[in-house]
Amino acid sequence: MPSPVLSARAARALPVALLCACGTVPIRVPVMRPAEINMVAYQSVAVGDMRGGRGTTVMGDSLEEALLGTNRFQVLDRQHMNSIMRELSLSASDLADPSKAARLGKVMTAGALIYGDVDEQYREVPSEDRIKNKDGTLVVLYKLRGELRTRATFKIVDVATGRLIIAKTYEERRDDTNTGYGRRPEPIDRDALERSARRGVLDRFIRAIVPHQEYMTASFQKDSDIPQLEGGIGWAERGEWKKAQGTFSQAIADGQKNPKIKSEQLAKAYWNLGLAYEYAGEYESATGTVQKAYELSNDKDMLRELDNIKRLQDEAKRVSEQTAAPGVGGVQ
Numbered sequence: 262m263p264s265p266v267l268s269a270r271a272a273r274a275l276p277v278a279l280l281c282a283c284g285t286v287p288i289r290v291p292v293m294r295p296a297e298i299n300m301v302a303y304q305s306v307a308v309g310d311m312r313g314g315r316g317t318t319v320m321g322d323s324l325e326e327a328l329l330g331t332n333r334f335q336v337l338d339r340q341h342m343n344s345i346m347r348e349l350s351l352s353a354s355d356l357a358d359p360s361k362a363a364r365l366g367k368v369m370t371a372g373a374l375i376y377g378d379v380d381e382q383y384r385e386v387p388s389e390d391r392i393k394n395k396d397g398t399l400v401v402l403y404k405l406r407g408e409l410r411t412r413a414t415f416k417i418v419d420v421a422t423g424r425l426i427i428a429k430t431y432e433e434r435r436d437d438t439n440t441g442y443g444r445r446p447e448p449i450d451r452d453a454l455e456r457s458a459r460r461g462v463l464d465r466f467i468r469a470i471v472p473h474q475e476y477m478t479a480s481f482q483k484d485s486d487i488p489q490l491e492g493g494i495g496w497a498e499r500g501e502w503k504k505a506q507g508t509f510s511q512a513i514a515d516g517q518k519n520p521k522i523k524s525e526q527l528a529k530a531y532w533n534l535g536l537a538y539e540y541a542g543e544y545e546s547a548t549g550t551v552q553k554a555y556e557l558s559n560d561k562d563m564l565r566e567l568d569n570i571k572r573l574q575d576e577a578k579r580v581s582e583q584t585a586a587p588g589v590g591g592v593q
Contacts, residue, residue: 284483293473295583298417309342362374372420381455389404406436415427481532487530490530506537509534529558548567
């Protein structure tokens with residue numbers, strides 16, 4: 262005969278088990294985001310001077326490397342580019358004049374020129390704290406905080422017309438603190454802060470001109486009475502959307518035949534199938550399926566997902582437009 266204590270514990274644990282059998286499963290899903298600026302007409306670009314103080318040469322080199330890394334542009338060699346500008350007696354400031362910028366376009370194979378300004382500011386802030394030990398003696402805790410700000414403006418000019426396509430400014434801040442217990446702290450690694458801030462600035466600029474991948478969280482639902490949902494979620498976690506769709510569709514078919522499955526439970530299968538359509542890029546099917554899930558459950562979160570489907574559909578169209586012409590990596 263089972264112990265009353267064990268039976269009571271089992272009874273208390275039962276709601277927890279049921280709770281774990283249902284609920285949501287968040288999955289990180291990759292999606293393509295469109296660039297802010299459609300650069301499809303400019304498959305060939307050149308990197309001009311980045312004006313300013315410390316870090317301008319490194320920023321220019323890093324920009325060239327980042328553009329090559331996108332595999333979307335042919336990049337004109339910077340030394341060749343600078344040679345052309347010297348021959349034409351042009352400076353970076355002259356490019357603000359469309360007529361002068363167009364002169365460059367007549368002898369340059371690149372469709373667009375990227376140049377700009379860089380400003381980096383760095384400061385160190387020392388401080389001291391006196392700490393009392395258990396024996397009553399005082400020890401000084403020395404601190405050294407390094408603070409860096411990198412601000413860069415990138416300009417893109419159509420070299421055929423001299424028209425300014427875009428001017429974007431980005432700012433990144435980095436900081437680090439070293440401490441010394443009873444001694445002076447180690448120096449701040451300023452170079453590391455500069456590299457990190459420049460990389461952050463460049464990443465933001467590249468995302469403005471090239472479609473890029475981001476991750477979203479999709480909340481799939483499970484239910485102990487519909488075991489196929491777990492299997493479909495497993496395929497979704499692997500990005501196997503067709504297999505996930507097949508499993509969720511089967512869950513719907515089986516659930517419709519089972520009188521014990523309530524409409525709210527069946528809505529979960531429709532919801533999961535809608536998400537599987539959505540992140541497979543089948544937006545029309547996703548819309549109809551999520552609408553069906555809402556009709557069965559009256560869950561307003563499901564209704565709000567329709568806005569996300571529409572946004573992803575619009576963004577997918579923009580990405581398609583921005584990748585219509587294949588890019589080629591390399592330096593001319």
